Amino acid sequence: MSAARRRRHSLPLRWRGALLAGTAIALLSVNASVAAFVVVRNSLQGDLQSALARDADRVATLYRVGLAGSARDLLVGPTGGVTVQLYDPLGQLLIASAPRFEAADAALPSDVVSAARRRPDGDAWRGTLAETPVQVALAPFDIGVVAVIGDTRFIGSALGQLARALAATAVVAILVSGVVGFTVANAIVRPIVVLARRASALGPERLDPIPYDGPRDEVGQLADVLNDLLARLRHSLDAQRSFLAETSHELRTPLTSLQGFLERASRRARPEVQRDLGDAQRIASTMARLVTDLLQLSRGETVKELDPHLLDPATDVLRPIADEFPGVRVEACEGSTVVGDPQRLRQLVRNLTSNAVRAAGDPVLVTLRARAHGGVVQLIVHDRGPGVPEAIRERIFEKFFRGPGGGSGLGLAIAQQIARAHGAQLTVSSEPGDTSFAFSLVAADVADDEAVTWG
Secondary structure (H helix, E strand, O other), rough: OHHHHHHHHHHOOHHHHHHHHHHHHHHHHHHHHHHHHHHHHHHHHHHHHHHHHHHHHHHHHHHOOOOOHHHHHHOOOOOOOOEEEEEEEOOEEEEEHHHHHHOOOHHOOOOHHHHHHHOOOOEEEEEOOEEEEEEEEEEOOOOOEEEEEEHHHHHHHHHHHHHHHHHHHHHHHHHHHHHHHHHHHHHHHHHHHHHHHHHHHEOOOOOOOOOOOOOOOHHHHHHHHHHHHHHHHHHHHHHHHHHHHHHHHHHHHHHHHHHHHHHHHHHHHHHHHHHHHHHHHHHHHHHHHHHHHHHHHHHOOOOOOOOEEEEEEHHHHHHHHHHHHHOOOOEEOOOOOEEEEEHHHHHHHHHHHHHHHHOOOOOOEEEEEEEEOOOOOEEEEEOOOOOOHHHHHHHHHOOOOOOOEEEEOHHHHHHHHHHHOOOOOEEEEEEOOEEEEEEEEEEEHHHHHOOEOOO
């Protein structure tokens, strides 16, 4: 999977933050529940073992000093009572305070009893006797070993209840962690979202610093970097506008003089050169208008000056442009009529055609089309070049933006301005070998003549 596709399918930052925070909280909750279970289990078992050890020591002392009384009278364990077993020096069970603990399966392993006899402080054991889970404390005396047995089934029951309670608590904590994680992530991401929203409101004509009144943390650093970048862009655009304004101003005077000379020469010229002079006047007029457009764009103004006429897009716009680029084909239905400025529309199509020829590398790969349908006439400049990369399609109509094919960065911007001045919108669809720039004009009179082709 490509990097771009991975970026498209990845979770937004807010959800990634919520997932990470929720996972961390859930893991902490589960670990806390497990830790609480272990602590309570060890505490219950430790308390019982301590009580049994004290009881075993008391019974051993009773037999060691020969005091009157019974072990049963002296022992009151944590569960309300315990069982006492007596073992001989060889580890054989002699007697128990409860009949069921005198059976063979209720006797402790002889090695456990022998080990306890060798230790002055006694020993402890945990296991199953007489099919009952027990904890045992052993204490030696003169002629044997005392074993005090505590039933641990109450611990298992208590731990079972605790485990169920902790499991329910963990489930609730996991569910709550999702809400808490999203809340935390949303709070963290909110300053970035606000910064992005303010940045999205900016554009080539508005490069003011982004206001940020938060702490000077990472988001504050990002705001500083963006504002520094905006300042550099503003300086660069100001320099471009200044250059365009000065250049356009300097070009207007010689172009105006050239138009005057051509007009005077046309009045004095012989008939056989009148056509050439007319072409030169038309080109000079186009150049003068282009200089005016550049001056307007440098000031942030739009193309608004139109001289509307009734015209046929095929004969008045497309074919004259095709004549300027030998090899370019025209496919159109004659007889369609629209209202527009023919010079401006030719300027629009000329800009598009020039770009198409440069991109395709050969005029024969470029076709100009006019299609009448549904009360509109759609004009299309199509080429079979490499196409416009998807990453820059949304920016190619911006002023001063230059694509891989070069150019001044103004041709498409001016074309879009002219289209909007005619109430249209210039659009592009592109893939390798099939690129089309198109705009639609309202038809004043749509004819259904057959398509004709020049070229």
